[in-house]
Amino acid sequence: MERIGQVHPFAKGMGIAAPQIGLARSAAVVQPPGETPAIVLLNPRITTSSGETDEQYEGCLSFFDVRGLVPRPLKITVETTTLTGETVSTVYERGLARLIHHEIDHLDGLLYTARMRPGVDPIPVEEYRQTGRAWEYDGL
Template sequence: MIQVRPSKQMRGLGVVQNGAPVLAEPARAFDLPAEREAAEQVIEQLFSAMERIGQVHPFAKGMGIAAPQIAIGRAAAVVQPPDPGNPAIVLLNPRIADRSSDEDEQYEGCLSFFDVRGLVPRPLRITVETTTLEGQLVTTTYERGLARLVHHEIDHLDGLLYTARMRTGVAPIPVKEYRQTGRAWAYEH
């Protein structure tokens, strides 16, 4: 049986892969509520992509996808928390307003860089400002794994892949060497 590279599988599901210019450019913010319809369409496309991907690949740590990953250069992302009982988080025009100085380093994967996993240091808590479809500013604080997922997606909207956050001298490892597939990130309580 021929093994399809994970990145090729993601490309087949409509996910733009590393090297595509849209991934390296800052996404354009929505003017809300004026562009509400456009924002709703992008959110719908993100949920549709998540559904396609979720049917092919399980994500024990939760998953997220940003509009540039489906070739849309707009500031929208969706994050599905690890617990499927929790609703998805919609991020429109997100901006990190505050971050804890406490960090940890965990392996991350990326739908646009799917053949490898990388050890990425991130803050344990971030406070994020987003805009609602009605144009209201909302501030939410995320912790631990959820902070990591949200931060990762905001990086996409800023034109960054997780490799930009990795410590100097630390390289991503091939996915076949990564042994934590199917397990949630571990945190001290």
């Protein structure tokens, strides 16, 4: 994660799932923006998600040259296993919910393009004007 972060500024945070680096494991690491510690997800599953959603552009280390407008819930609850084998549930909201959901999708064999509305295509990164800026959420 540190090496990846040195290559590009990830103002929105970043993550990587084990299958993206050739590991057949249900594991992912998410690095939120700022100084927040990384979140390790082992055998994660989304147990609840809010009906309230928004659309934001997402990128992906699997195909770095495009961004896609993806609808996602504003709040999710994720059950995961700790390194000591305990099962815990955590609620994530807004940008962090988006990052976590994105990585869990990888573990379920989905890319963000599968979540995009029909008829909406990814745009080249050159056309994306929000690089280096956090996601914006109205009224939150």
